Amino acid sequence: MPPRPRLNEQLLIEEAIVLIDREGPQGLSLATLAAKLGVKPPSLYNHVQGLPGLERALTLRGLEELSKALRDAAVGRAGSDALRAIAHAYRTFAKQHPGLYAMTQRSQEGRDEEIQAAAWQAVEVVLRVLEAFDLKGDEAIHATRCLRSALHGFVTLEATEGFGLSLEIDASFEKLLTMVDGGLRAAFSS
Amino acid sequence: MPPRPRLNEQLLIEEAIVLIDREGPQGLSLATLAAKLGVKPPSLYNHVQGLPGLERALTLRGLEELSKALRDAAVGRAGSDALRAIAHAYRTFAKQHPGLYAMTQRSQEGRDEEIQAAAWQAVEVVLRVLEAFDLKGDEAIHATRCLRSALHGFVTLEATEGFGLSLEIDASFEKLLTMVDGGLRAAFSS
């Protein structure tokens, strides 16, 4: 067998996550990552396919972890209870891993099957929660888009300091959930 | 007086807007912009302060145009009518100028007074519209954050193809507006 690697893809990605969560996706470069790992930039090509390959791996990892967080939050809950649980899990994930979360929201055009499947995993959790609202078919799709819009918009604005003064943001989030909970029922009362 | 310039900041920014609306903010580089303008990269430094200066100018321009679009949409309207009007204006702007819109949503930390003031201009339009919902003080702030979250989230997901199949997106937006309109009244009934 070949010699045991001093560095592997897992370790590389872990370090990259630390980097983007601290500096943002913009701050990710093979040069800085290699320096962090005590290695020269070309060595990274033995483990990932360049910068695009690394970004893809991070996107996939982010989608997987987000899905997991949502699934864990939804288990054993239903209705408004489940909705609020996954909403809080969504926001918590975005706050704990701002860089990784940002990776999951990059343009999806030209994405391969694996990425699209991972993205669908996360959407599916939301869809199932909304089924408890008696939503099916197109209505469920619309409602899912509404919920995702509200959540994604909120956590993004929070992350970019878009809300200005950071006071009372928790309270704003609770208001958002009340709005969505009530609004979904109102907009989709069949 | 000095000689008339062959190139000026206005022209430069117009071309940069075309570039980012087509390629995204990532695709903006002084090299490609200079090539578009038939000039060598160092010449751009006579008109903007490097790439950071150009990005700042684009952010400012985006905020100004967004504010203007929202103001124009809100004039002469009130209540749900005004809410839907600025929502559609918001989405239209984001679709017509995806790159410029993205510039307005970059991290606000370390932004100067002028940028913050321009950002406030846009928020203020929303705030005034929500005053017609009998919201004041903290409640109006929370409601504004909710509305901005929903709008920003929707147009961002739409821009990144985050919704998957592009069918029925107009219908989803109408549902979102119904949800927000109804949800705001429910969440903020004092």
Added chain:
DNA sequence: GTAAAATGACTAATAGTATTAGTTTTGTCA
């Protein structure tokens, strides 16, 4: 009308990035 000054575009050079090719080192197994 002509000279001076201001301005913008240029060339050249530097430093940083990703990437590829080719070489060397190193760990594991026969």
Added chain:
DNA sequence: TGACAAAACTAATACTATTAGTCATTTTAC
């Protein structure tokens, strides 16, 4: 111990932004 495989390295290329310094041009002032 020696051969192999994998991963690290060095060197080189091509792109980025940026700065310094030079040249050309145009406007202004005399």
